[in-house]
Each structure stands twice: as C-alpha cells, then as structure tokens.
Amino acid sequence: xxxxxxxxxxxxxxxxxxxxxxxxxxxxxxxxxxxxxxxxxxxxxxxxxxxxxxxxxxxxxxxxxxxxxxxxxxxxxxxxxxxxxxxxxxxxxxxxxxxxxxxxxxxxxxxxxxxxxxxxxxxxxxxxxxxxxxxxxxxxxxxxxxxxxxxxxxxxxxxxxxxxxxxxxxxxxxxxxxxxxxxxxxxxxxxxxxxxxxxxxxxxxxxxxxxxx
Amino acid sequence: xxxxxxxxxxxxxxxxxxxxxxxxxxxxxxxxxxxxxxxxxxxxxxxxxxxxxxxxxxxxxxxxxxxxxxxxxxxxxxxxxxxxxxxxxxxxxxxxxxxxxxxxxxxxxxxxxxxxxxxxxxxxxxxxxxxxxxxxxxxxxxxxxxxxxxxxxxxxxxxxxxxxxxxxxxxxxxxxxxxxxxxxxxxxxxxxxxxxxxxxxxxxxxxxxxxxx
Numbered sequence: 001x002x003x004x005x006x007x008x009x010x011x012x013x014x015x016x017x018x019x020x021x022x023x024x025x026x027x028x029x030x031x032x033x034x035x036x037x038x039x040x041x042x043x044x045x046x047x048x049x050x051x052x053x054x055x056x057x058x059x060x061x062x063x064x065x066x067x068x069x070x071x072x073x074x075x076x077x078x079x080x081x082x083x084x085x086x087x088x089x090x091x092x093x094x095x096x097x098x099x100x101x102x103x104x105x106x107x108x109x110x111x112x113x114x115x116x117x118x119x120x121x122x123x124x125x126x127x128x129x130x131x132x133x134x135x136x137x138x139x140x141x142x143x144x145x146x147x148x149x150x151x152x153x154x155x156x157x158x159x160x161x162x163x164x165x166x167x168x169x170x171x172x173x174x175x176x177x178x179x180x181x182x183x184x185x186x187x188x189x190x191x192x193x194x195x196x197x198x199x200x201x202x203x204x205x206x207x208x209x210x211x212x213x
Numbered sequence: 214x215x216x217x218x219x220x221x222x223x224x225x226x227x228x229x230x231x232x233x234x235x236x237x238x239x240x241x242x243x244x245x246x247x248x249x250x251x252x253x254x255x256x257x258x259x260x261x262x263x264x265x266x267x268x269x270x271x272x273x274x275x276x277x278x279x280x281x282x283x284x285x286x287x288x289x290x291x292x293x294x295x296x297x298x299x300x301x302x303x304x305x306x307x308x309x310x311x312x313x314x315x316x317x318x319x320x321x322x323x324x325x326x327x328x329x330x331x332x333x334x335x336x337x338x339x340x341x342x343x344x345x346x347x348x349x350x351x352x353x354x355x356x357x358x359x360x361x362x363x364x365x366x367x368x369x370x371x372x373x374x375x376x377x378x379x380x381x382x383x384x385x386x387x388x389x390x391x392x393x394x395x396x397x398x399x400x401x402x403x404x405x406x407x408x409x410x411x412x413x414x415x416x417x418x419x420x421x422x423x424x425x426x
Binding site: 138 | 318414
C-alpha cells in the first residue's frame with residue numbers, strides 16, 4: 001500500500017496510527033499541504049478528488065478521507081479491529097471519534113486558519129482565540145463522554161479503538177498550539193497512555209520522513 | 214425511539230431521512246439551537262454530552278453525532294442498509310459522506326457563522342463569501358467523486374445510501390443560502406432525484422413540527 005500523507009496533518013496521523021496498530025507496511029508519500037501540493041491537478045485528478053490528505057492506495061483501489069480509510073482497513077485487515085462490532089460499543093466509539101472529527105478538527109485546520117488570516121485578515125491573537133475556542137467547546141464534550149462511558153487507560157475498553165486514534169492527533173495538535181487542556185483530565189490521561197504506545201509513537205509527526213521543524 | 218432535532222439542522226435532517234428510509238417511528242423533540250437549548254445543562258448532562266443536535270434515545274440508550282446514530286440504526290435495523298457491507302462500496306459511500314460531513318458542513322454551521330459575525334464582526338458580505346467558499350471547495354470534490362465513481366440517480370448503486378442521506382441536507386442548505394451550484398451537475402442531479410423521494414421529502418425542514426419561517 002501507499003499512503004499520501006503530510007507529517008503535520010491530524011487526519012494523516014490517524015491513518016498512520018491505524019496502519020501501525022494493524023502492522024501493515026506501506027510506502028510513505030509526502031504531500032506538502034503548506035505549499036499546496038494537495039491541490040495540484042495530478043494529485044486531485046489521479047489520487048484524491050477530495051484535494052486533501054490522506055489518501056490510501058491499495059493495488060488499483062484509491063481512497064481519500066481518513067474515517068473511510070480506517071473503516072476500509074478494518075474490513076480488509078480486521079486484526080486488531082478499531083471500530084468494534086457490537087452495536088453499542090461501536091456507537092460509543094463513533095460518537096467520540098466524530099465529535100472530534102466533525103466538531104473540532106475541521107474548524108481549526110490549516111485551510112480555515114489561512115482563510116481567517118489571509119482573507120479576513122484577523123490578527124494573530126484573534127486566530128489563536130478562534131483555535132482555543134473550538135478546542136474548548138469540543139474537548140469539554142469529549143471529557144463529558146469519557147466521564148459517562150469511559151473505562152480508563154484507553155477511551156473505551158482495554159484496547160485502542162478509532163476513538164483513541166482520533167483523540168491523540170487532536171490533543172497533540174492542541175498542545176502544539178499552546179492550548180491549556182488542564183481541565184480535561186480524562187482526555188489528558190488517555191492521551192498520556194495512548195501516545196506512549198509504540199504504534200502511536202511511530203505515527204507521530206516528528207517520526208515521519210517529510211517532517212520539518 | 215425519540216429524536217432530539219432542530220428542523221433546520223443538516224445533521225438532524227440526515228438522521229430524519231435515515232429513520233424515514235427504515236420506516237422507524239419516533240417522537241420528535243425539538244431543540245432550538247438558535248436560542249441555545251442544546252447548551253442547557255439538562256440537555257448536555259442528561260441527553261447529549263456533545264451539546265449539539267441530533268441525539269437519539271432508544272430505550273435506555275442515548276447517542277449523539279449523526280454518523281454514529283445512522284451507523285447504529287444500520288446495526289439495529291439493517292433494512293434498508295445505508296452503509297453497504299462490501300468493503301469497496303462501503304468505502305466509496307463513507308468517502309463521499311465524510312467529505313461533506315467533515316470538510317463542508319462543520320465550517321459553515323450556525324455556531325461558526327455566529328462566531329464570525331459576533332466575535333470577529335465580519336460584514337454580511339464577508340460571511341456570505343465564507344459560506345460560498347467552503348461550499349465551492351467541497352462540492353467540487355463531491356462532483357469529482359461522482360464523476361469517477363457515481364452511477365446515476367443515486368450517488369452509488371441503485372438505492373439510497375449514507376452518501377445521499379448526507380448530500381441532500383447539504384445541498385438544500387447551500388441552495389437556501391443562495392449558492393450557485395450550476396457547475397455541479399452530478400450533485401444537482403442526485404439532489405433532484407433524492408429530494409423528491411417520499412422519505413427524503415418527509416424529513417425536510419419545512420415538514421418538521423418545530424419549523425418556523
């Protein structure tokens with residue numbers, strides 16, 4: 001398989017964790033979204049019509065969108081399963097993962113922050129406040145879900161799921177941006193446990209071939 | 214079952230379509246997100262920790278996040294299945310649905326538009342341009358996916374899937390906001406076909422008990 005990825009992209013990071021947990025080897029193909037490589041016609045027309053990272057190539061099959069990719073990997077390589085099969089466990093995992101993936105991540109990604117800066121010409125302080133606002137709104141929800149349904153070291157149950165796979169990149173991103181997450185104790189506890197796991201660690205931005213400081 | 218919903222919420226609209234397609238009766242409980250009912254402690258602590266609509270109550274089980282809810286309905290009431298079981302068909306459906314659900318919808322929802330207006334104090338013209346910008350970015354991707362993998366009247370195959378369930382509310386929202394979608398021919402063709410289906414029609418905002426002009 002080949003993975004089109006950018007080291008600092010949270011959605012790419014999710015898929016890298018999933019591939020590592022499943023022990024699947026792949027070729028890493030860097031796509032620099034800072035310089036707009038994800039918008040170049042050969043990438044959009046040939047690899048990923050979503051004009052984003054990540055994209056997975058599995059033989060003649062090419063797929064974009066991180067949640068679709070991880071679901072596909074679960075279907076093709078079910079060990080270990082990242083989205084449980086039991087309807088209730090599955091629902092809890094998808095609820096937390098999509099809270100992060102729909103309510104937090106999209107509003108704070110690079111293209112949105114750039115629009116704020118370049119088109120709306122907000123100040124750096126306004127951009128930081130925007131970022132922190134959506135992190136706080138979303139992480140408060142994640143903390144509430146963990147308080148109601150969480151189990152301990154991992155978000156749910158005694159093994160990593162899509163919930164952890166989605167939580168770790170988002171928390172890493174928030175910490176890198178200087179957010180104070182101190183009030184989200186359960187979130188930080190899961191992050192500390194999960195990010196130290198070898199498969200999560202090897203998927204981290206700094207360990208990728210296209211990493212730059 | 215009970216559904217906490219707001220008539221004009223695209224994510225609620227998705228779940229209403231899914232419930233209608235599966236022929237499942239439910240009690241409609243309106244949550245006015247314009248007046249902030251989704252943030253009231255009794256709702257956040259008792260119903261939906263995500264502090265959003267929709268939320269589904271099925272006996273003693275309560276669940277937020279539209280994609281998690283539809284996946285749960287598919288597990289409990291698989292006829293008709295909205296996310297196919299075949300890995301490749303499933304991947305295509307999830308790719309398109311999450312392109313809309315992650316790349317388009319969150320950036321243009323009510324809370325974000327209100328932040329732009331109330332906190333960043335953008336002009337109405339700037340807010341409209343923001344909305345159109347993300348619609349165009351995302352719909353161009355949806356159109357490319359349909360050109361590559363689409364089948365005709367429905368997004369994929371000869372029956373509605375989660376892709377159509379996600380596309381219709383987003384297109385309806387864009388049209389209501391006055392976006393010109395003329396260049397997205399395949400998107401508009403699916404929308405015309407799907408939105409005329411009785412189950413999609415009965416889920417439309419104007420048909421809900423909490424509708425106001």
